[in-house]
Amino acid sequence: MEKTDTSGYLDMELLRFTTAGSVDDGKSTLIGRLLYDSKSIFEDQLEAVEIASRRGGNDEVNLALLTDGLRSEREQGITIDVAYRYFATPRRKFIIADTPGHVQYTRNMVTGASTADLAIILIDARNGVLEQTLRHSYIAALLGIQHVVVCVNKMDLVDFSREVFEETRARYLDIAAKLRLDSVTFLPLSAKLGDNVVSASTRMPWYAGPTLMELLETIPVNHRVNEQESRLPVQYVIRPISDKFHDFRGYSGRLAGGVLKKGDPVTVYPSGQRSTVAAITRHDQELDEAFAPESITVQLADDVDVSRGDLLAGGEPPLVAREITLMICWFNERPLRPGNRYIIMQATRETIGVVTAILHVVNVNTLESESGKESLQINDIARVALKTAKPLAFDPYAKNRVTGSLIFVDPDTFETVGGGMIEGV
Amino acid sequence: MHTLTHLNELESEAIYVLREVAAQFERPVILFSGGKDSIVLTHLAHKAFYPLRIPFPLLHIDTGHNFQETLDYRDALVERLGATLIVGSVQESIDTGRVKEETGYNASRNKLQTTTLLDAIEKYKFDAAVGGARRDEEKARAKERFFSHRDEFGQWDPKNQRPELWNIFNGKKNIGEHFRVFPISNWTEMDVWQYIYKEGVEMPSIYFTHERDAFFRDGQWLAAEPCMKLKPGETVERKQVRCRTIGDISCTGLTLSRATSLEEIIDEIAATRVTERGGRADDKRSETAMEDRKISGYF
Structure with a gap:
């Protein structure tokens, strides 16, 4: 039996990313490849997909069937809704929001992008930058995604040509400038053959950068913690009726930005009342400080009027x-x-x-x-x-x-x- | 720059969802099966509202075909947390003619639970039923929302779901409709076990290896309990097994295992090549078995 380092797995980072591209760009194949090569596809899932592929008249295993779960999606061969996929390597846990790329499904792309830290944009090497590339990139920029990874896919169909890759890259850089995307990385790959997905391609010696998996494992996960401010939208007021916690009045919520420390002055918005943080708790633990996006409960030093919907903020005012x-x-x-x-x-x-x-x-x-x-x-x-x-x-x-x-x-x-x-x- | 670990972030997300439930609904309930996911869910609810008691009851849909260990664990947990337990009985649904029991060797009460569940939701006027389903379990569940709308018949309309953006959860509904809420949507089987390990959550004994009378059918070991009918040729053997997922006895596959601790379970899962629901007979009935059951109001 393969032995794992149990303790090492307990403190991985989490990266949420979204994938944009149409079926023809090989998006499902790429996701299938990431899942398969990271051993996140199990035998029974593969077996089910093989059976379904044969039933659908496919000779090859159709990895798209791994992500298209609903009956009508399988029947029509399209992705209707955002599907969430999970895989992990020893370094990170990943959540993929897989969204359909067809024009009428902008809604799904926006939904998938809203929680993502990174977007993979797929381009078919034979076609280069298309109208839909612009659309996908615009949505990534609009939704404030920090990193864009442009995968120039199907390099096997253009003889692994460096020129084709460079030309696509140059054209995309114009878009990136227009959209003010500041972190853009380019990768030449073949999802079908596996080149530069998990293992480095031997057929593109001119490319010296990381594989897609290496990139996903190492790109900084930045939770936009601005240490100059703290934001706690109040979700629920905890007031237990018991002798032990007679005076307890806790404002619970998930920190939406910054760092909150015990003793920090805070203002209640929109009312403008002021107080200081008397205690921060997470379950039965008292904390000196908490970071976004932790879920915490805060007690204030003064008897101020706070209820659900209010924003407790410190530092730079909202x-x-x-x-x-x-x-x-x-x-x-x-x-x-x-x-x-x-x-x-x-x-x-x-x-x-x-x-x-x-x-x-x-x-x-x-x-x-x-x-x-x-x-x-x-x-x-x-x-x-x-x-x-x-x-x-x-x-x-x-x-x-x-x-x-x-x-x-x-x-x-x-x-x-x-x-x-x-x-x- | 401070980053949370994946378990801290998943915990924070689940607690956020549970607090939204308490804030947005009048009569929420936790669906408690005694399985690991609902145990983790209950643990998270305890943490979310501390020092307040969990502000909603637990609902157990009892098929009458439960492992005794699960029931003992349930009762002890409820007492320790000071929670309220409501039991919806599938046997009662059968006795009162609400449902008809399947017959034959592969008869299962799994599907019958839907009627008992929807009856309980109607009887107690629950407006949010919080469950431990995860998106990684099954392909139809991969399309599920955190806040999932159900019409007045308790049905799910997978093609017409409300978009769910950022972490803003829309729990608004008309009278008679309800929501299913899944706070651990983004957790995998591995995350659940790692979290149990990290938090030191006490687990029912049947998740660890033990000796049990079992028989082999359709590629898996099942428990030889009185509610299971043996086919001609099937024989009972004493086996060293554990449960990887717990449902009704009729559809819970047993894993041959020697794992005696949480560390060993985590190692076993890391090395395994079959999904946890691979042992669930209820999912094997057809390619869209889960989607069909979910549409009609299943967990």
């Missing part, structure tokens, strides 16, 4: 406003029209909001802005002005993904109909 501008992705068949009322959920806060103006709609295929639109349709991305019934306490999305994001909920159907990234007041 913005507080009822009128803001934001980028929005619309997800629903029922169009957004200025004047419609929506339920707005932001961090743990909830209020009513009205879009007062559609400033412009972004054409994600050309990145051009189109103004004068009177409504937003499904999959539209736009800049809008929003007015809320109660004030929001927030940071710009570019600074803080948790306090800077919000969703729109339809008050009639209760569906989530849009996602927003706050720019400012």
